[in-house]
Amino acid sequence: MSQAFQEADSLADALLAGLARPIVFVDLETTGSNATEDRITEISVVEASRAGIERWSVLVNPGVPVPPFISRLTGIEDAMLRGQPTFESLAPELAERLHDKIFVAHNACFDCGFLKNEFRRAGIAFRADTLCTVRLSRALFPSVARHGLDALIARLDLAPEGRHRALADADLLWQFWQKIHALYSRDLVDAAIKTLARRASLPAALSEGALDALPSTPGVYLFDGDDDVPLYRQSINLKQRVAAHFSGDHRLAKDLSISLRPSVASKPARRSENWARCCSKQSS
Structure with a gap:
């Protein structure tokens, strides 16, 4: 040998x-x-x-x-x-x-x-x-x-x-x-x-199942807050990118009440990729 x-x-x-x-x-x-x-x-x-x-x-x-x-x-x-x-x-x-x-x-x-x-x-x-x-x-x-x-x-x-x-x-x-x-x-x-290996820390209103349901494909997502000024982001992997917002010790994730629902062209955007809309509100 x-x-x-x-x-x-x-x-x-x-x-x-x-x-x-x-x-x-x-x-x-x-x-x-x-x-x-x-x-x-x-x-x-x-x-x-x-x-x-x-x-x-x-x-x-x-x-x-x-x-x-x-x-x-x-x-x-x-x-x-x-x-x-x-x-x-x-x-x-x-x-x-x-x-x-x-x-x-x-x-x-x-x-x-x-x-x-x-x-x-x-x-x-x-x-x-x-x-x-x-x-x-x-x-x-x-x-x-x-x-x-x-x-x-x-x-x-x-x-x-x-x-x-x-x-x-x-x-x-x-x-x-x-x-x-x-x-x-x-x-x-x-x-x-x-x-x-730090696990994602998900807000209480966002279930792991909802995150799992996001496609691992290119697309656009947005956070829409109380001020009605949306934060747009795009990624080649929607699931991975959205999950990254809640990884590690992000205290913001614990302070936000976040829900998720599918959306198609609910805001002006010239894209044909999958959409995910993440709506967030400050917890009272």
Whole structure:
């Protein structure tokens, strides 16, 4: 065995031995980008624990056709999914695999949003302590502009076995995890993770379900206060951006009474993206 492989194995062993909780690196393939309307077609989980590495991957019958452009991207076609288990039939096993483990994904809001909706349709409540590798990459490499998987592959010399299939991409996240621990001290990585892991503090009038229902797609949202002067914002990921307003120790989130309702062109705007209207009033 070459020295490089020996060093990689030694690092992996050290990382696994130091885990306080199991970590699951998760990737999904779906029929589209809308977590409430589209469906999952493939689920892959790479679990890292003190016992070692376990890989689990399954195709899922979404019950709806796979759009041609998605098939061209992933190679997953309708014929491959016929006869495969539905998400509902897989839900109990998957829930057990994810239970009480750190959920790591690239654009974790996307994957977690899809899973929450699928679990809800299956009658199972799903919560996860999530860590987004896009955000972690930005925290560790602040001077770098691009943090997509292809950019990580090129910058960190990761070894993809394929792209746009769930298991290959989940494996890339495990490689990324090993690489950042090779480049940085454990204390530095842990500090970055603790900063990112601060949970959102939602106002009492805004339910987690309402936040989950926001699409992880481009769009415009606004805060409309008592002075009737709206605050407009746009984002490439509505759910992630709106949630960011309530992350960390934002006292404002506790002082506002915020409700959410869908709105389409209720204010002048030349946009065709999804809209979310967040109406806020100061608590009395």
